[in-house]
Amino acid sequence: MITDEINQxxxxxxxxxxxxxxxxxxxxxxxxxxxxxxxxxTEDLAAFDGVFAELxxxxxxxxxxxxxxxxxxxxxxxSSELDWEISIIKLMQRRPGSSDAIGxxxxxxLMPDAIEAQKVLENEPKIKWTHExxxxxxxxxxxxxxxxEAKLRNDTVLDVCIAELRETNSRLL
Numbered sequence: 001m002i003t004d005e006i007n008q009x010x011x012x013x014x015x016x017x018x019x020x021x022x023x024x025x026x027x028x029x030x031x032x033x034x035x036x037x038x039x040x041x042t043e044d045l046a047a048f049d050g051v052f053a054e055l056x057x058x059x060x061x062x063x064x065x066x067x068x069x070x071x072x073x074x075x076x077x078x079s080s081e082l083d084w085e086i087s088i089i090k091l092m093q094r095r096p097g098s099s100d101a102i103g104x105x106x107x108x109x110l111m112p113d114a115i116e117a118q119k120v121l122e123n124e125p126k127i128k129w130t131h132e133x134x135x136x137x138x139x140x141x142x143x144x145x146x147x148x149e150a151k152l153r154n155d156t157v158l159d160v161c162i163a164e165l166r167e168t169n170s171r172l173l
Contacts, residue, residue: 002054006040007083009104014084016146017107024127029120033109036156037074037088041105045071048093055089063161067134070095074157090157106149108140114154117141137163 021030042048048071056062060078064071070093077087090108094100111117118141121129128144132151138160141152 002051003058003080003082006038006089006104010038010083010086010107013104013107013148016148017150020127020143020145020150024124026120026124029117033111033150033152035084035086035107036110036153037090037108038082038086039090039092039105039107039151041092041094041100041102043094043102045093047102048073048091051091055091061158063158063165065161065164068095074161076158088157101147104148106142106151108151108153108157110156111141111152111154114141114152117152117154135164137167 021027024030040051042051052064052073052075055075058077058080059075061074061076063074065074066072072093073089073091075089075091077089081087082089084107086107088108092105094102118131121127121141121143130142130144131139132142133139139153143150143152
């Protein structure tokens with residue numbers, strides 16, 4: 001079952017995250033970050049469709065969008081959660097021509113204040129981070145560690161879906 005596979009990968013990710021946090025100067029900041037979504041990458045469209053079909057019945061809300069030459073689905077689990085109290089799965093088709101690893105790609109964390117977060121990251125020794133954007137509605141701070149990524153966001157991916165739908169709606173009106 002795909003949720004078991006995701007939970008296993010989340011357990012491995014959490015161990016890496018705990019190790020990262022233990023070496024930080026501002027542990028309090030990192031410990032307060034709340035995970036909100038897990039990014040799960042599939043090899044191609046066929047694998048995306050298979051995982052989507054398996055998860056669909058467990059969801060009460062799904063938003064699917066064509067972004068950066070691939071399909072992305074934001075899926076909210078209706079009556080269960082993954083480990084770490086995560087109820088949102090960001091299912092991602094790997095971009096054509098990419099050799100990115102498949103499986104758990106990243107975890108989104110809710111940060112209360114982007115300016116504070118950037119200051120904390122600037123003052124943390126030996127941490128690799130970048131500011132990233134995907135479209136006008138989607139911006140985050142990425143922390144790169146142990147061959148994985150944490151995306152610090154001041155919103156959730158659901159906010160991004162809402163903004164994308166509003167933009168589409170305004171073009172129709």
